[in-house]
Amino acid sequence: MDILDYAFMQRALLAAVLVGVIAPSVGVYLVQRRQALMGDGIGHVAMTGVGLGFLLSTSPVWMATAVSVLGAVLMELIRWYGKTRGDIALAMLFYGGMAGGVMFTHLAGGSTANLTTYLFGSLSTVSASDVTSIFLLAAFVMAVTLGLRRQLFAVSQDEEFARVTGLPVRTLNLLTAVTAAVTVTVAMRVVGLLLVSALMVVPVAAAQQLTRSFAATFAVAVAIGVSVTIGGTVTSFYQDVPPGSTIVLLTIGAFIALTALASPLARRRARTPAAAQAAGDPAECVIPATRGPEDTVGV
Template sequence: MIMELLQSPLMQRALLAAVLVGITAPAIGIYLVQRRQALMGDGIGHIAMTGVGLGFLLNSSPVWMATLVSVVGAVSMELIRSYGRMRGDVALAMLFYGGMSGGVLLINLSPTGSNANLSSYLFGSLATVSQSDVTAICVLAAFVILVTLGLRRQLFAVSQDEEFARVTGLPVRVLNLLIAVTAAVTVTVAMRVVGLLLVSALMVVPVAAAQQLTKSFAVTFVLAVVIGTAVTLSGTITSYYQDVPPGATIVLLAIVVFVALTALAAPLARRRARVARAAEAGGGPGVPATRRPVESAGT
């Protein structure tokens, strides 16, 4: 069954795209969660629809056109966030819904556009992942991985505390814009597999699931990427055999993992609390009080 799956050119492309999406979405998502911008991916997904529509209208690659429009939209979002005051949320709302409306209109105006094409970009579709899409996804994913790993210390600092990062001499504005651009690129990487309306969930849910068990940023990063890759591969394979939408399947699997890890985290937290209380009562870290006299007697 596995060999049959791997021999299909369609699934070879889909699985490669799924792995890259599973890596890149949590990799940038962890910084968005840290910055309390968990829904930024959703907003960029709305804006990317205009790029997809332009791609169909101009008979060019929807992926590359969506990347260009998403980057412009993400930079605009960051500038509104930085300089906007009371009406900043209204401006963002108009940007989001204007992007979605523009995309729907342009797709319907284009000679090659259709409701089927629109649905595949909104919710993902294995059958529409072409070789050119895979090439674009590989190039864009490489950029995301280089940024999120190569600049992880700087991005973590600016995501944790902008004022402190500014005092230490980091180019905060440039790093903020870089996070926004990387998030925009990630949306276009993921839209062929997960879909524009669901990509934000894959940026956030694996990170939230990993945070149930971990405290360290580095460990959370690694675990979130592992969870993201696992659910995208599992969802893609399930979609192939059960003929269900890949994006919805992947997101639901991610939520199941989150619920399972949350249920596991509660007893682990209680056990750690009992050990900590026992250690405090016994006068030493990590050693229950009932064992302290025995160890003392043996020394």
């Protein structure tokens, strides 16, 4: 039985590849900004958009995109001006998004089963119009994350320094938030709103176990993202398991495997300068940097 003989699997695989590319592309900036859970918060807000889509008989994807973008902008405003009460405001925003999604879905005459496909992903429900929407939104995400990579990296690295150099820090922060919101809505059909944050963050953390530069981290994270989304989609088809959870578990497995591989590599790198120093070769006497998944990587 060829998986590509089924039209719905062709659509699902195409959507999976797009999600596998864009989720780590945005996640690399969120990890640098130490906002790894931002995608999770946006996913909660997007539930209201899905519910509104049902209620107004419009596309849940596009409605979720609009609501998510609004929520992401509010999150940034709260981060700027919220101060000590910012965490409470964010909590109300996240919980309100979840409650709104359930309420609007109920008012639309649907059941929570309609919402579940968006919460955890569903391969069989990816339609041709969904693929078109995902493609257009993914093109926007890639245009931002690649076209403005130097500016976004500078702001993610050090906002004060970026401001001194003349970069529009607040505008770039808002653009990052909006791009993250778009990514969440793109991924909800494949991974689900409640699991998309893992696909945005964990591949980046896994890539950082092996890489030392921003460009390498970006490339490896995208490669991991594409691999796990395709692997999870194919596995869910043949084994009849939920696609979203399968993809996330494969992503975590990749992180564990690369972490185990990185430890002996780090020890080998550490021994190389020591051996060079003992041999009296000053050109090789470089102290290796030690960093974790949350630390800075260079461009």
